[in-house]
Amino acid sequence: MDCIAMYIDGQWVESDSGNVTDIVNPANGRVIAQATRGTAADVDNAVAAAKRAFAPGSAWRTLTADDRAALMVKAADLIEARAEKLAVAETNSMGRVYRETRYDDVYAASGAFRYYASLVHELQGKASAENGDMMTVTVREPLGVCAVIAPWNYSMGTTAAGMAPALAAGNPVVVKPSSLAPVATAMMFEALAEAGFPAGSVNLVLGSGGEVGSALAAHPDVAKITFTGGTETGRDIIGRSATSVKRYSMELGGKSPFIMFDDADLDVAVDRLMFGIFLSQGQVCIAGSRLLVQQGVAERVLDMLKERVPKIRIGMPLDPDTEFGPMVSKRHMERVLDYIRLGVEEGARILIGGHRIAEGAFGEGYFVEPTVLVDCTQDMRVVQEEIFGPVLTVQTFADEEEAIRLANGTRYGLAGGVFTSDLGRALRVCSGVNTGIMWANAYLEDTAGMAVSPHRQSGMSVDGGLDGLLEYTVLKQINLKMTPAKSGWFAGME
Template identity: 75%
Template sequence: MEHVNMYIDGQWIGSVSGKTTSIINPANGCIVAEAACGTASDVHHAVAAAQRAFAPDSAWRRLTADERAELMDKTADLIEAHADELATAETNSMGRVWKETRYDDVYAASGAFRECASMVHELQGATSADNPGMISMTIREPLGVCAVISPWNYSMGTTAAGMAPALAAGNTVVVKPSSLTPITTAMMIGFMEEAGFPAGSVNLVLGPGDEVGTALAEDTDVAKITFTGGTATGLDIVGHSSTSVKRFSMELGGKSPFIIFDDADLDVAVDRLMFGVFLSQGQVCVAGTRLLVQRGVYGRVMDMLQERIAHIRIGMPMDEQTEYGPMVSKRQMERVLNYIRIGREEGARVLVGGHRITEGAFKDGYFIEPTVFVDCREDMRIVREEIFGPVLTVQTFADETEAIRLANATRYGLAGGVFTSDMGRALRVCRGVDSGIMWANTYMDDTGGLPVSPHRQSGVTVDGGLDGLKEYTVLKQINLKLTPEKTGWFGNDLSDD
């Protein structure tokens, strides 16, 4: 059986406790690997290694920007060269269907390294010569040790998206992946070692969030924490970080609205809705889990949605024909089933789904039917709270004003989508909905390279592009006096004595 170790100061090691944790395949409940289970002591060891690697005379700090970029491009090459085995390992530990992992998550990871490598020379400051005899400038410097705490969904892409800008800016990193899905993160760290990253510049600590994550938050040598996950956990990390002044990049929870007007192309809208809510079994931070549909087309949209859901190919995630697989864990499955129970108790009606799938090959896995609730109200928990599963709630609206009001009836502000043939309306709704990213007549579709920033309780960060890279630096102002001269302020010229 595969054993996953930690990587600290250039060495693959177990935990000081000697403990391990089992990695479970959610499609069948079988153990696929054992991983080291780290402690606070392991965290401090890793942070100390990263701190040493950040010293001004270290091998890492002596690298030029071009040399850092070369290491990152080599890492991207290795990730892509091992795409099949990465996808297999991720699918067997997370349950995300193989073709999603192979053609999405893998290339999100390599793409993060390539994008940041291409921008290493863009971290520039400014100069001013407005003061005669003085040249003033700003420069951007790395922060120091950056902790990257990544989630179990899209673990390759989100881990790389945290590491790549930190390293491109010249920081060192300590990575803590989810205890459910550490295998591919360890594989990527192995590729970084092969590419030639100096010892201590990249470190991997495994273990539970309540110990390893907390220790990272409390460590005063950690300059920044990048975290992707639930809002409650994000707040907990901030609380534990009060031992020192840290910077944060946090993408947290979401409850994104998916708005369909009566003039929309309904075939496209329903197709994108299916993708937006059931991709990866709804375990996506920007999933469009709140459908808001104009009353005039409500019946047609519901008929189309039921027909499409009936044809979803549910199956084992390693089957390339499978479109929909299991939840990541038994715990997550039980959480989603509990929300489905709550929805029924609150008076919402199940239009489709609502049960665990246990027939045949699914009996030992963590499968839940794609589920749609209708007759929903904005005060219901299933409408207000992030479920992070294949559960869609449906509400109706009369006009544009009501659609925007319902879309904003949430504490979150991560994403949203609007479908209409009126481009003026599309822009008004995009401007009116309080979220970090909006799509019009598409969903989960962009050109890349532009930054995004979550609103409200969905996080605090700028992610992507040059603006996102700058978040891993600190500005320094330098003032150079060309000809030294006294101030004369305190009469310190003693020539008359």
């Protein structure tokens, strides 16, 4: 069985530890690959390579903005040329269905490189000559070594979303993918290597979050950490990096409200609700996991769910007709099932699903039924905590004020949606709900190039667009005196 290697300083290498991590197909529980298991020493090597790439006069630092953009566009072309292999690799290692990995993940990755390549000339400062013969200018400069710690659930897209702005701004990067699903990321690095990125400008370190991720967080030569994952892990990264001053881009946990008023187009709203919670088996940070439905239409909406959810096509992830696949791992499947049991213990009632799917070939994998929990209350853990699975909780509300209060009643503030035919109400709710993203009469659609900033314990910093690119730069002020002259401050210096 081939062993997936790391990419450090322009070379494919295996860790001196000699240890490997098994990569398991969650659809059948079988080992499909092995990955070398990196250590803190490998992190040191990768960061040192990136630091050399950032040194003045290096091959990377001497590239022009046009040169960097050309490399990024070439990388995007090469990623798309590998689309089929990347999609299959991601589906086999993570369980996300083929129709998602093939037509979403791959093009999210290539699209990130293309988009930020188009912005390289937008890194501009300002100039002022208002103080006589003093010319003052500001310039945007790269930060230095940027670490990208990526999750397993959207590995290609999130990895590229962290790498692309960092590279466009002139920073070298060190990437650590999830140890559960590093296969597609390693294949992306094959494309980067073929594109011709200078040695040390792009580096890949494999291994556990406990060792490799922690070493990156604590490393004094890492200037910025981009992390997508759970809130608790985000806090741990910040704590481990406290000995050095770093910058962060963090998208953390979410418990996004999906608010449905009685004047909404219920047919559209229920369709979007199912898309928002059951896409990728609910393993999406912005999944609409809390349905808040107005009392007058609650029973009708539940009847619609009882009719439609059982029709979801559950199957093997590589089947192009499959709409719903497995959890990423046995451990995560058990976590989701534990939350469902906990919800019942807390007083919730299972309306739909709630069990592991174990019939036939499904029994070899990690499948959980699409699940709807009703009779939920605000204090329940299934309402307050991120489950990260195909579990929808349902609560009812009387009016707009109560809907906003319930929506804001968790520690998170990542995303949310509202469905109503009253556009004034839609705008009031979007303004009143404390999240980084709000949709009105849509869900999981956006416009490329628009930035977002998570609220509360869902993260920090700005991602996307030019604003997101600026997060990978530092502003420098330069003052140029046209006619040198003494200050005249000290006596006897005439």
